[in-house]
Amino acid sequence: MKLNRRAFLQWLGVAGAGLALPACVHGRGGGGERRVVVAGAGLAGLTAAYELVKLGYDVTVLEAQSRTGGRVRTHRDGFSAGQYAELGAVRIPDVHEHTLGYAKELDLPLVEFASGEALYYLKGQRFMHREGQPWPLELTPREQQRGLGMASEYIAAAMEECGDPRAGTFPRPGALAKYDGITLDRYLLSRGASADWLRLYMAEHSSDIPTTSALAGMAYEAADRHWERTFHIRGGNEQLPQALARRLGDRVRLEHVVVRIEHDARGVRVWYRHGGRTESLQAAHLVCALPFPLLREVELLPVFSEDKMRALRELVMAPSARLWMQTRTRFWKAEGIGGLKIAKTDTPVERLWDLSSVQDGTPGMVMSYMDDANARAFSAVPEAQRSEYVLRHVERFFPNIRSEAVAFHGKSWAEDPWVRGAWPAMQPGQAWMLPVVRRPEGRVHFAGEHTSLWAGWMQGAIESGKRVVREIQGMG
Ligand SMILES: Cc1cc2nc3c(=O)[nH]c(=O)nc-3n(C[C@H](O)[C@H](O)[C@H](O)COP(=O)(O)OP(=O)(O)OC[C@H]3O[C@@H](n4cnc5c(N)ncnc54)[C@H](O)[C@@H]3O)c2cc1C
Known part of the structure; x- marks a missing residue:
């Protein structure tokens, strides 16, 4: 059904109030075919x-928490100068057409991360690297020449064999057999990468390559291979789910926890807990x-198919964690350090990102971004001691961090009761x-970043939300 003029005008006037359609979904007769319940008001559910x-x-969204947005979460409490931390999504690559498309449609201005020089702290050596200079690492001659640029060489070699995720040809059967059984680090070593180059690659991207599948790693690389510029929603990414939720108005029901799904060929009945x-x-x-860890706890009648x-x-789910630090000044600039990733290290605090580069005010907003074993180690530290744990490692490469850091906020995604992890670690x-x-399982349709090739991205959540809409339309 296309929107008629009246419905369209109603749509334009919804900001803040929601559309004036009935908020309740009851029964299947009398137009019931167009009634849809959405479980979860993260970006995927909100998009759908x-x-x-x-x-x-006629849509009703059931959300367990008292807020919408799930893993897109902008945290402001405890920071001065109007600054904020992003507990989840930070970056919007220029190739993420779904996320950028929504920013435009919802009138959310973007700001671009400028590029800059990072500080490296690898094998106990503190250095900056300028184009053409030798790396103080044991690299192959070609790695010495190309540095991180070797990633495209090592991975591109297999990309042709793997297929193109955007063209729907990924993964080709041959690639599945060849690359599914090994981890990304084993694959890179098999292509001739040196151990020190892997160290460099992990400091740049993530320490999770010894545990994730090579094929999954390639899917992500292949889908975004033309990524050059990186954006952020000015003032915080949470404005994106908030803008969607505003347009949905009272269709979104907060503190409604889905506990049971009954489904058959004709429809669904969704049970939720609310107010006792x-x-x-x-x-x-x-x-x-x-997210699947939460769906595991929902009673299913009948259960879905075996696979x-x-x-x-x-x-x-990957156990990613972060500790945000607001600093009195952006002290690293005095050394010529800049850009989003200001420090790339092989210490337990992994990488430092600077979000103040897209915020006003004089303080700095930096986070230590930890994955895999490093995130687990951080999460094992009692909460009250986590700032000290991070400071102790950061002062190895930024000795003045203690006198600079004035406010902290940590987030371990494995501990978040409504996700229990950051993204799928395939x-x-x-x-x-x-x-x-x-x-889909009959009339149950699955959205969420974990159902998309862009797992771990807002793009994946939005793409999946749009896909389930096509599925539902296809069923008439
Ligand atoms: C550390 C981190 C860094 C990231 N960085 C980026 C980035 O830089 N750029 C980017 O684009 N993306 C990034 N992402 C990914 C992006 O945030 C996610 O892919 C996206 O937000 C996931 O949306 P979703 O709707 O699939 O899931 P979620 O956001 O997890 O939403 C699921 C919703 O379901 C609700 N729920 C759970 N159980 C129930 C229940 N029983 N009943 C009702 N509701 C329930 C939850 O409360 C939640 O609101 C990052 C994520 C993390 C964690």
């Missing part, structure tokens, strides 16, 4: 709801935009899951 409402569907009561909604379709249940059990041998996690 927003696009469905545009098409005239358990109630249900009936609809023609359910968009399930819950879907296996994926639900076996999908592993293990070797798990490529079979890629098509299974997103496949």
Whole structure:
């Protein structure tokens, strides 16, 4: 159904108030085919709801928390000068057309991260690297010449074999057999990468390459291979889900925890807990935009097909963690250090990113970004001692950090009760899951970054939300 003029005008006037359609979903008769329940008001669920409402569907979104946005979370408390931390999504690559498209559609201005020189702290050596200079590392002659540019050489070699995720040809069967069973670090070593180059690569990107599947790593690299510039929503990325939620108005019900899904060929009944009561909604379709660790706890009647249940059990979430520090000044600039990634290290605090480069005011806003074993080690430290833990490592390469840091905020995503991890950490041998996690089960449709090739990105959440809308439309 296309929006008629009246509905379109209503749509234009919704900011803050929501569309004036009935908020409740009951029964299947009398237009019930267009009733949809969405579980989860992260970016994926909100996208699905927003696009469905545009098409005239009658949508209710059930969200467990008292806020929308899930992993897109801008934290302001405790920081001065109007500055903020991003606990989840920070970057919007110029190749993420879905995220950029929404920023434009929702009228959210962007700001670009400037490039700059990072400080390296590797094997106990503190240095900056200028183009053409030798690296103080044991690299192959070609790695010495090209530095991190070797990533495209090592990975591009397999990309042709793997197929193109954007063209729907990924992964080709040959690649599946060859690259699914090994980790990304093993693959890189097999291509001739030196151990020190891996150290450099991890300091740049993430320490998780010894545990993630080579094929998954290649999917992410291939999908974004033309990425050059990086953006952010001016004033904080959380404005994106907030803008969607505003347009949905009272269709979004907060503190509604989905606990049971009943489904058959004709429709769904979704049970939720709210204010001490358990109630249900009936609809023609359910968009399930819950992270898998939470969906595991929802009672399913009947259970989904065997491979879907296996994926639900076996999908592993990465334990990413961050500690944000507001600093009195942007002291690193005195050394000519700049850009988003100001320090790349092989210490337990991994990488330091500077978000003040896209914020006003004189203080700095830096975070230590830890993955995998480093994130687990950070999360094992009692919460009250986590700032001290990070300071102790950071002062090895920024000796003045103690006198500079004035406010802190930590986030361990593995501890977040509504996600229990940051994004899927695809293990070797798990490529079979890629098509299974997103496949609908009758009238239950699966959205969420974990169902997209852009897992771990807002782009993946938005893309998946749009995909389930096409699925629902396809069912009439
Ligand atoms: C550390 C980190 C860094 C990131 N960096 C970037 C980045 O730089 N750029 C980028 O584009 N993306 C980034 N991302 C990824 C991006 O934030 C996510 O891909 C995206 O926000 C996921 O959206 P989602 O809707 O799939 O899931 P979520 O945001 O997790 O939403 C799921 C929702 O379901 C709700 N829920 C859970 N259980 C229930 C239940 N039983 N009943 C009802 N509701 C429930 C949750 O409360 C939540 O609101 C990052 C993520 C993290 C964690």
